[in-house]
Amino acid sequence: MFRRLFTVATLAVAAPAWADLPVAITYLRLEVDRPPVLSNLDPVPEDLGLAGAEIAVKDTQTTGSFLGHGYSLTVVSVPPEGDFPAAAREVLKTSRLILIDADPAAILSVADLPQAQDALLFNVSSGAESLRSADCRANLLHTIPEDAARTDALMQVLQRKQWQTTVLITGPKPADLAFAEALRRSATKFGITIAAEKEWTFDTDLRDSTMDEVPRFTQDFPDHDVILVADETDDFGRYVEHNSWLPRPVAGSDGMVPTAWSPVIESWGAVQLQNRFEAHAHRPMRGQDYAAWAAVRAIGEAVTRTNANDPATLRAFLLDPAFQMDGFKGRGLSFRAWNGQLRQPIAVVNARALVTLAPVEGFLHQRNEMDTLGLDAPESACTAFKDPA
């Protein structure tokens, strides 16, 4: 009965049988019913995120085979109506290192399990601010950037280019509203004006009528430099660019997009990672793949350097200020001591090229320039990472 609630697959990674130190990692996913979108040009890959974890385990096992460390990756995928905490309890019997691919509420339902208190969990899917602030958990690290880090990166670029006046079109879905809120917050933070906002209310098939509808929809905006779009499910954003009343660039969920990873990143050895990923997954690597990749690489780096596999040792190593790992983005990655967020550059890209890797030159920070992106210590209400002493 219980078995039918979720599927389990253990990946055959080349973990040597003689491994002195087994490292059992689980990818725990809550499947989602994705809403229909206007265009099917870019379907969401079935193995989004997971493929990143798989390639990272393969990479890490190469190191492990020189050291007697044996990595394994088990995938537990729970259908949308399944009992996610129950699946997590089952997983926790055999694995203490878990990547969670789910919505914020489901992530917290696992992090708050009594059995999970001494486990090490990685949020690889949710950019929700709350998880890095009031709803943070000591056993939960985040390798996917928070929405605020992405929108901060975008605003740094707009400010640097002196494109300071924007307008905002927001979709109706919760993810759109959350991203729009992150855009507003970042606009304030970096001195960008959002001169007007409109809600996307079309319920027609725009594919045949964008030339008529979108100009009218954008005609009454006050003058602006850039049109911001909050369309996180990739529904309508693609139809705004080149159809607006004024000839203006689009940014946000479409056009110029801030993201953790994109196939257009080439420098810093990224081509090697892109090649390995493409060979493995037969598709380009996306931000969520990168988040899962980074989580496994962080575990691998900690195991390699500490020669340990217990969550407490690994967590302490990852949160140590001296920790640094390579992420193919030109700067060493580390974890923020105040909320467990992976500190990382954000790629601002268009469909064909990298615009820049933020932090943008000139945005300074007393600790680390990457902390100009996302929730800085004073902005986060998280207390779970504070020393009890």
Next chain:
Amino acid sequence: MIRALTLCLLAAPAMADEIWVTNEKDDTISVIDTETLEVIRTIPTGERPRGITFSHDFSRVYICASDSDTVQVMDPATGEVLHDLPSGEDPEQFVLHPDDRHLWIANEDDAVTTVVDVDTRKVVAQINVGIEPEGMGVSRDGSIVVTTSETTNMAHWIDTATHQIIANTLVDSRPRHAEFTDTELWVSSEVGGTVTVFDIATKAEKAKIRFEIPGVNKDLIQPVGFEFTPDHSTAFVALGPSNHVAVVNMQTYQVETYILVGRRVWHLAFNRDHSQLFTTNGVSGDVTVIDVASRTALKSIKVGRFPWGAAFRPTE
């Protein structure tokens, strides 16, 4: 008679030495005259040339054409590609063994080190190493080759007689380059921001060199290529996007000074008497000439797009 002599002199001016620079994104080599400090020749190569080294008698130049998946063998006098060597996939860096016959090649996409006999043009051995092998160094007696792997973060010590790995030593994140002295192995770590010094006999870490440049963010200080003076008193370490070269005292392992060069400095090569040092600056697309005695930058020379490797060629 006199006229003929003059013409001859014009055609072949006083034999100045050369620095050969591979331009990663132009598929060319820029040849710099060490006297005039100007580019005198531009030679087409295979795709994405990176590592470059000359045979001991300088009659051949070997070029890693990474995206052509080959090592090209070129006649440096004519610039003609004589033949390709079977290099394995995506060769990035290599080192020529002191026997002048075996090239040890890091295959970045394949996690192997390939050994090629340059005479028979055959692969002698392939050794499994970590992910993204890059840095290649050979001990002065030729008994050990080290491959560093960027993602595995290790120096793999390989016995050149048996082609077996005899030790794996962890280094800091993203190792890029390896060089031996008589008693030490130096390995640079790009993201870790350090150079690790190992004792060859014990293979144990002996020293760790860190860098700090006032006004430059720490995570932009990324050691990549480095070169030793012949007396092994001083090392010059290219520090990537910090746009500086560090001058390191090889006895105390202390940094003595930093020299500002072009943007994203990769690799370096000395001229004949080691009075000048040439650095490849990837982002600014130029080469900085450093006066070694005064430790100052003398000149920038525009080369092709994304200059990467550099090698010295005497012309007499």
